[in-house]
Amino acid sequence: MLRYLTAGESHGPALTAVMEGIPAGLQISASYIDEQLARRQQGYGRGGRMKIEKDRVQILSGVRGGYTLGSPVTLQVQNKDWVNWEPYMGVELADYEPKRVSVPRPGHGDLAGVLKYGHDDIRNVLERASARETAARVAVCSLARRFLEHYGMEITGHVVQLGSIKANSKSQSINLIKESIKTSELLCADPEAEAAMKKEIDSARERGDSLGGIFEIIAANVPVGLGSHVQWDRKLDARLAFSLMSIQAIKGVEIGLGFTAAVLPGSQVHDEIFSSPGGYTRGSNNAGGIEAGISNGQKIVLRAAMKPIATLYRPLRSVNMSTGAGAEAAVERSDICAVPAAAVVGEAVVAYELAAAFLEKFGGDSIAEIDFRFNNYLEQFGVKQGN
Numbered sequence: 001m002l003r004y005l006t007a008g009e010s011h012g013p014a015l016t017a018v019m020e021g022i023p024a025g026l027q028i029s030a031s032y033i034d035e036q037l038a039r040r041q042q043g044y045g046r047g048g049r050m051k052i053e054k055d056r057v058q059i060l061s062g063v064r065g066g067y068t069l070g071s072p073v074t075l076q077v078q079n080k081d082w083v084n085w086e087p088y089m090g091v092e093l094a095d096y097e098p099k100r101v102s103v104p105r106p107g108h109g110d111l112a113g114v115l116k117y118g119h120d121d122i123r124n125v126l127e128r129a130s131a132r133e134t135a136a137r138v139a140v141c142s143l144a145r146r147f148l149e150h151y152g153m154e155i156t157g158h159v160v161q162l163g164s165i166k167a168n169s170k171s172q173s174i175n176l177i178k179e180s181i182k183t184s185e186l187l188c189a190d191p192e193a194e195a196a197m198k199k200e201i202d203s204a205r206e207r208g209d210s211l212g213g214i215f216e217i218i219a220a221n222v223p224v225g226l227g228s229h230v231q232w233d234r235k236l237d238a239r240l241a242f243s244l245m246s247i248q249a250i251k252g253v254e255i256g257l258g259f260t261a262a263v264l265p266g267s268q269v270h271d272e273i274f275s276s277p278g279g280y281t282r283g284s285n286n287a288g289g290i291e292a293g294i295s296n297g298q299k300i301v302l303r304a305a306m307k308p309i310a311t312l313y314r315p316l317r318s319v320n321m322s323t324g325a326g327a328e329a330a331v332e333r334s335d336i337c338a339v340p341a342a343a344v345v346g347e348a349v350v351a352y353e354l355a356a357a358f359l360e361k362f363g364g365d366s367i368a369e370i371d372f373r374f375n376n377y378l379e380q381f382g383v384k385q386g387n
């Protein structure tokens, strides 16, 4: 079983993650993980924090000589901002007052979290609700990403909508998307739309407002047979949706045609089946690569909708929880828009779910053992998988 936990406060000393279930013998390096961490930090529209942080991973357990041991892998990402927060965030002897937050921000975890946990300082909630946590997730899910790469799979995320601006990405192949987003500040494969998106972000910033958007994740070379129709919690589509929805501010997930499938007749939705020398081909991929909770061998295509950032520099109305009086919501230093960063987190959590499902089907304790099982499986389709 592949599982992970993350820990750490946004302005605490560090974020930590532990992953268990990664087999022995997977080649991995800190620089591979750092590359993903750097991608997560990019994006036009982010706030001042990203100028402070330069996320780097420390591997604390489970890896020796560049290869996983099969034991739990512990990763840590230091918060450079900690030096500015140490007096207020300590486990003991902290002086909370200067950083106390009393007015909840609509849309953040502030009010619900304080009521649920009985805190008298909103900071005790926001520190963990913060999407700073996603640095730990991207780090730890890089292990899953590396594992999938070993079996020839690749995962690409790109921004398809920002606020009201839509990218024209329908006809683009995965290679074109990968090429275009290399130089894009917004992880958008459509340069014309990207220019308009930047203007939209500038305008939101001037108005003291914020923006959301939609990103798409494509997973290529996923074999037939991950996930299962036989039980609700083994369905691959459900598990991918759960993980994507667990990312801060994600409020909707689509698979394949998604919501559009609901308004079209069946004849325009379902992907026709044809026989070919090596097996079967499909006339289209409206299902997004998953049928009955099982990967069907086509590309897996997912989209996630991110709501606008909750913290507004022109704050919404709220209530001071210390006095009960009406007040403007707290203003914490904040991003204006973080959809590109969320797309990188999306890639990471998709990698985790696919690796977990792959291990359930082909799992063993070492890469060599899994190679053997996977190759045997592919042989029935006349395919041999290299490394």
Ligand SMILES: Cc1cc2nc3c(=O)[nH]c(=O)nc-3n(C[C@H](O)[C@H](O)[C@H](O)COP(=O)(O)O)c2cc1C
Binding pocket: 047, 107, 108, 109, 129, 130, 131, 134, 247, 248, 249, 250, 307, 309, 310, 311, 333, 334, 335, 336, 338, 341, 342, 345
């Ligand atoms: C990469 C990323 C960066 C974010 N940055 C901010 C931010 O700077 N300010 C903010 O208020 N919310 C930000 N959010 C969103 C909040 O973390 C999120 O809205 C909050 O935790 C409440 O959770 P919910 O939106 O899922 O209900 C960010 C989310 C992501 C994925």
Ligand SMILES: C=C(O[C@@H]1CC(C(=O)O)=C[C@@H](OP(=O)(O)O)[C@H]1O)C(=O)O
Binding pocket: 010, 047, 048, 049, 050, 053, 129, 130, 131, 132, 134, 135, 248, 332, 333, 334, 335, 341
């Ligand atoms: C720190 C990150 O994102 C943070 C997510 C976040 C929130 O409320 O979710 C609020 C901001 O934190 P701060 O107030 O310290 O600037 C973002 O910068 C990160 O992505 O690494």
